[in-house]
Amino acid sequence: MATSALPVSADQKDEPGVQAVKVNVPGVGEIDTYIKVVTTDDVDGKTTEGVQTYSFAMPVEATEEVEVIGDDGEPEKNEDGSTKLKAETFWKTVHYEVDMSPASRDKLLKALAPFVKGAREKQAPSISRGGYKPQTLPSGVDTAAVRRWAQANDIKVDGKPINDKGRVPQTFIDLYEKTHANG
Secondary structure (H helix, E strand, O other), X not given: OOEEEEEEOHHHOOOOOEEEEEEEEOOOEEEEEEEEEEEXXXXXXXXXXOOEXXXXXXXXXXXXXXXXXXXXXXXXXXXXXXXXXXXXXXXXXXEEEEEEOHHHHHXXXXXXXXXXXXXXXXXXXXXXXXXXXXXXXXXXXXXXXHHHHHHHOOOEEOOEEOOOOOOOOHHHXXXXXXXXXXX
């Protein structure tokens, strides 16, 4: 942020933007000093007249390391026993603030004009009032129902029960569908 406090003399105390500040000086006591709060254009670094703070959001590319999950729902391991990781690239929205003079603001608006012309105004996101909604697979199978069934019937795959949380492994879904298709 390009807002700074510049010390000024007492004879400038009545100028716009000047504030009186009480400062405690050890051994002397409390004294009055004066500062002028100045906001400088973040773009040109010089302009101080008419500078305002603007907020905006912008998509940026990011990379994150995530665990590789096997068919059993457990993290895969490397030869040394460490968890196997993979890099995933994704887009995220970053929110910014910038102090700009009218001239810098106009440059930004001119640069964005072709994008704004082709854009549509976004409505504020609606606030979800509902609680947990179980995932339903394209086949129509409710993963929460698969988990309840596997836990109630002590179903195990490769000697392991279904996890209490997280992704439901496909092997449990296949067993559930097979069992319910026959019964």
